[in-house]
Amino acid sequence: xxxxxxxxxxxxxxxxxxxxxxxxxxxxxxxxxxxxxxxxxxxxxxxxxxxxxxxxxxxxxxxxxxxxxxxxxxxxxxxxxxxxxxxxxxxxxxxxxxxxxxxxxxxxxxxxxxxxxxxxxxxxxxxxxxxxxxxxxxxxxxxxxxxxxxxxxxxxxxxxxxxxxxxxxxxxxxxxxxxxxxxxxxxxxxxxxxxxxxxxxxxxxxxxxxxxxxxxxxxxxxxxxxxxxxxxxx
Numbered sequence: 001x002x003x004x005x006x007x008x009x010x011x012x013x014x015x016x017x018x019x020x021x022x023x024x025x026x027x028x029x030x031x032x033x034x035x036x037x038x039x040x041x042x043x044x045x046x047x048x049x050x051x052x053x054x055x056x057x058x059x060x061x062x063x064x065x066x067x068x069x070x071x072x073x074x075x076x077x078x079x080x081x082x083x084x085x086x087x088x089x090x091x092x093x094x095x096x097x098x099x100x101x102x103x104x105x106x107x108x109x110x111x112x113x114x115x116x117x118x119x120x121x122x123x124x125x126x127x128x129x130x131x132x133x134x135x136x137x138x139x140x141x142x143x144x145x146x147x148x149x150x151x152x153x154x155x156x157x158x159x160x161x162x163x164x165x166x167x168x169x170x171x172x173x174x175x176x177x178x179x180x181x182x183x184x185x186x187x188x189x190x191x192x193x194x195x196x197x198x199x200x201x202x203x204x205x206x207x208x209x210x211x212x213x214x215x216x217x218x219x220x221x222x223x224x225x226x227x228x229x230x231x232x233x234x
Contacts, residue, residue, distance in 0.1 A: 010164040013157045014171025015178075017148055020209070022056075022179040028134055033180065034187055036127075042188035044127045049180025051131030053173065056141055060172050063145035064158075064165045070150075080150035081221050087147055088214035095207030098200065155220065 004012075023030075029052040037045025070076050135141055152158040158168045 006159045006161070006164050007167050010152075010158045010168040011171040013152055014168035014173075015175040016171075017152075018172040018175025019179055020213075021144055021148070022053075022176050023183075023206075028138065029131060029180075030183065032130065032134065033183055037184050037187035040127075042184055045184035045187055046181060047127035048131040049184055050177065051126075051128035051133075052135045053131075053176040053180060055132045055135035056145075056176055057169060057173055059135070059142045060145045060149075060169055062142065063149040064169065076150075077154040080147075080154040081217065081224075084147055084151040084154075085214050085217045085221065088210045088217065092207040092210035092214060095203050095210065098203050098207075151217070 029048070033045045033048050036048065149158075152168070153160060158164050
């Protein structure tokens with residue numbers, strides 16, 4: 001992928017990553033769309049997804065702009081590659097071993113408190129604001145995009161330039177809304193809620209995908225290490 005022009009590559013990375021992160025795991029926004037979309041229809045579900053995607057883009061932009069100066073440091077780039085592998089492997093194992101659609105993580109308690117306070121203060125009554133506030137209170141979304149931004153820049157998939165970062169965020173916007181559009185349409189035509197067992201299977205499939213991606217990341221790390229050793233050997 002290093003042969004790709006920087007701008008198209010950044011757009012593709014943003015789009016694909018948004019599809020991946022939006023569809024897995026089965027998180028609070030997806031569950032809200034699944035439950036309410038089946039009852040209130042396509043438009044309501046789509047507006048929930050639109051509100052969620054707007055706030056997710058804010059977190060994504062913060063991740064790229066607020067931490068980008070650290071991601072270009074060689075030592076930090078190497079650390080982010082290893083950390084991403086461990087992080088994805090950990091999440092994958094958690095999702096595979098899950099018995100319910102709620103996988104407890106250390107950020108969940110804090111996120112729940114923040115989400116509750118935001119809902120009490122903002123009183124989101126519209127579908128758009130429901131999605132917006134629930135993502136705003138979810139600290140895990142910001143953490144995921146910080147890790148993702150570091151990983152993309154560590155692999156040189158997104159250049160440390162404003163155009164590349166902006167195009168990547170635009171790709172995230174397209175990918176996120178594409179997923180929520182497809183999910184809202186599917187649920188509104190489903191005439192009923194997904195069963196608990198179906199959601200658990202989807203979550204476990206998500207875990208498999210994360211482990212596969214972490215193995216790809218590990219292979220890339222080994223390949224880079226081998227090239228580095230070969231250069232210094234001779």
